[in-house]
Amino acid sequence: MRTIKCDVVVVGAGPAGSMTAKWAALGGADVVMIEKRPEIGSPIRCGEGISRSWLDRVGIKVDPKWVARTVKGAKIVSPSGNHFVMIDESKAGNEVGFVVDRVFFDKALARDAAEAGAKIMLKTAATSLIYEDGRIAGVKAVSHGEPVEIRASCVVGADGFESQVGRWAGIDTSLKPTDIITCYQYRLTNIDYDPDYTEFLLGSVAPGGYAWIFPKDDNTANVGLGVLLTRLKKPGEVKEYLDRWIARDPRLKNGQPLEAVSGAVSVCAPLDSVAIDNLLLVGDAARMINPITGGGIANSCYAGMFAGKVLAKAVKANDFSMKVLQEYEDDWRAKMENGLWRDWMAKEKLITLSDDTLEMLVEAVSKVDLEKITVHTLLAAVKETYPELVKEFEDLI
Amino acid sequence: MKVSAERCHHCGACVGSCPQNAIFMNDFILEFGEACNNCRRCIKVCPVAAISEED
Numbered sequence: 001m002r003t004i005k006c007d008v009v010v011v012g013a014g015p016a017g018s019m020t021a022k023w024a025a026l027g028g029a030d031v032v033m034i035e036k037r038p039e040i041g042s043p044i045r046c047g048e049g050i051s052r053s054w055l056d057r058v059g060i061k062v063d064p065k066w067v068a069r070t071v072k073g074a075k076i077v078s079p080s081g082n083h084f085v086m087i088d089e090s091k092a093g094n095e096v097g098f099v100v101d102r103v104f105f106d107k108a109l110a111r112d113a114a115e116a117g118a119k120i121m122l123k124t125a126a127t128s129l130i131y132e133d134g135r136i137a138g139v140k141a142v143s144h145g146e147p148v149e150i151r152a153s154c155v156v157g158a159d160g161f162e163s164q165v166g167r168w169a170g171i172d173t174s175l176k177p178t179d180i181i182t183c184y185q186y187r188l189t190n191i192d193y194d195p196d197y198t199e200f201l202l203g204s205v206a207p208g209g210y211a212w213i214f215p216k217d218d219n220t221a222n223v224g225l226g227v228l229l230t231r232l233k234k235p236g237e238v239k240e241y242l243d244r245w246i247a248r249d250p251r252l253k254n255g256q257p258l259e260a261v262s263g264a265v266s267v268c269a270p271l272d273s274v275a276i277d278n279l280l281l282v283g284d285a286a287r288m289i290n291p292i293t294g295g296g297i298a299n300s301c302y303a304g305m306f307a308g309k310v311l312a313k314a315v316k317a318n319d320f321s322m323k324v325l326q327e328y329e330d331d332w333r334a335k336m337e338n339g340l341w342r343d344w345m346a347k348e349k350l351i352t353l354s355d356d357t358l359e360m361l362v363e364a365v366s367k368v369d370l371e372k373i374t375v376h377t378l379l380a381a382v383k384e385t386y387p388e389l390v391k392e393f394e395d396l397i
Numbered sequence: 398m399k400v401s402a403e404r405c406h407h408c409g410a411c412v413g414s415c416p417q418n419a420i421f422m423n424d425f426i427l428e429f430g431e432a433c434n435n436c437r438r439c440i441k442v443c444p445v446a447a448i449s450e451e452d
């Protein structure tokens with residue numbers, strides 16, 4: 001059997017994997033990144049909405065090639081459609097967003113990793129971990145149909161929502177039914193809408209989740225929705241919710257699909273552990289998605305950068321035990337753990353609210369003059385108007 | 398459990414949701430392993446109703 005040797009094997013070439021590979025390779029690690037699909041970034045499984053502010057901080061240069069649309073802001077719309085909270089440029093500072101093209105975005109990040117020295121193998125699926133003297137020592141994989149062993153001092157699970165690497169290693173990444181949102185989306189063209197704003201529609205249009213319109217061009221958008229698993233009554237109901245909404249909404253009803261995307265996101269509290277000796281998890285594999293927005297690209301990139309930098313230190317110290325890897329746990333937790341907890345608790349509350357309460361809430365918040373709008377300031381506004389809704393986690397706001 | 402290749406989008410929603418980690422998916426193949434305890438969660442999760450119980 002073919003054997004490949006390296007310092008770090010990264011499983012999965014999404015944003016989390018490519019960022020880890022890049023930062024580890026920049027620091028001198030010998031990195032192999034494997035991806036089971038034949039093309040990085042395709043087919044997409046994403047609404048492609050991001051805010052702009054964090055890109056600099058993780059060393060990603062904005063490239064017009066992957067920016068599909070720059071939006072002026074976001075609208076959070078009440079169940080009836082009659083009230084909305086408008087988050088525009090002046091209110092959101094540099095948080096105003098892009099709708100990206102993941103097919104190009106993911107490739108750009110993988111290219112950065114390659115430029116830093118990482119090797120990439122496509123059509124290569126990890127199938128199990130290799131153990132040596134009781135220690136994790138790489139992955140077994142199937143590459144273009146042939147078995148291969150990739151021996152490494154550290155395995156990085158960057159294998160997305162479907163992640164198995166963590167569970168193979170005994171890290172409990174399993175999700176409760178109330179922490180899973182299942183989604184369906186079309187890239188819908190021939191629609192008549194406001195292409196300058198991303199839109200988030202709350203309420204029974206998408207029980208326990210929300211429906212979204214993320215602009216791609218003047219008459220094309222990613223139109224999708226996510227429903228909480230526990231609110232589904234029969235197989236395939238998510239797609240039915242989406243088709244029903246589109247048929248009902250005058251802006252969308254003449255739309256025609258260019259692409260259909262199915263998928264799921266985790267909306268759970270942060271995990272207790274995402275790193276053990278010789279293995280760590282990044283991005284969706286580590287359940288780092290924001291439980292309120294369902295967005296995971298930014299956290300995946302942050303985690304990848306933190307992991308990559310720590311792995312570079314591990315290579316220099318020739319020590320991939322928790323003695324060195326603990327710094328990764330510390331870094332990602334310092335950046336996002338409190339926010340994830342707060343937003344998970346807010347989500348636990350939000351999913352219990354009826355359309356009437358959501359209507360009131362959006363109306364009330366729309367009247368508050370906020371200087372800057374983020375999930376945090378929105379929750380603070382809720383705390384002002386409906387303190388009982390946030391009682392259980394007010395100290396996190 | 399069985400999957401309909403005609404319906405499946407290979408999105409991995411079922412894989413990540415399976416409490417038993419019993420589903421394996423490479424680029425095109427989706428397989429159910431012995432660890433499956435017929436909890437039916439994957440049937441519910443699948444956005445496009447591609448999974449059903451073996452008859």
Ligand SMILES: Cc1cc2nc3c(=O)[nH]c(=O)nc-3n(C[C@H](O)[C@H](O)[C@H](O)COP(=O)(O)OP(=O)(O)OC[C@H]3O[C@@H](n4cnc5c(N)ncnc54)[C@H](O)[C@@H]3O)c2cc1C
Nearest residue numbers: 012014015016036047048049126160263283284295296297
């Ligand atoms: C419908 C939908 C809409 C979304 N919308 C947004 C949004 O608008 N904004 C946002 O920020 N986030 C959004 N997200 C979440 C976002 O897509 C993820 O957070 C992001 O892709 C996570 O990046 P990642 O690198 O962790 O994982 P992924 O991008 O999922 O990459 C994982 C990679 O690992 C590969 N892989 C898996 N198993 C193996 C294996 N055994 N061997 C080899 N390779 C393997 C996969 O093929 C995949 O390429 C959305 C998700 C969904 C499902």
Ligand code: SF4
Nearest residue numbers: 415433434436437439
């Ligand atoms: S029925 Fe349950 S255990 Fe079996 S594959 Fe589906 S989710 Fe996993």
Ligand code: SF4
Nearest residue numbers: 405406408409411443
């Ligand atoms: S959730 Fe459904 S569409 Fe997605 S991979 Fe599983 S069977 Fe296929």
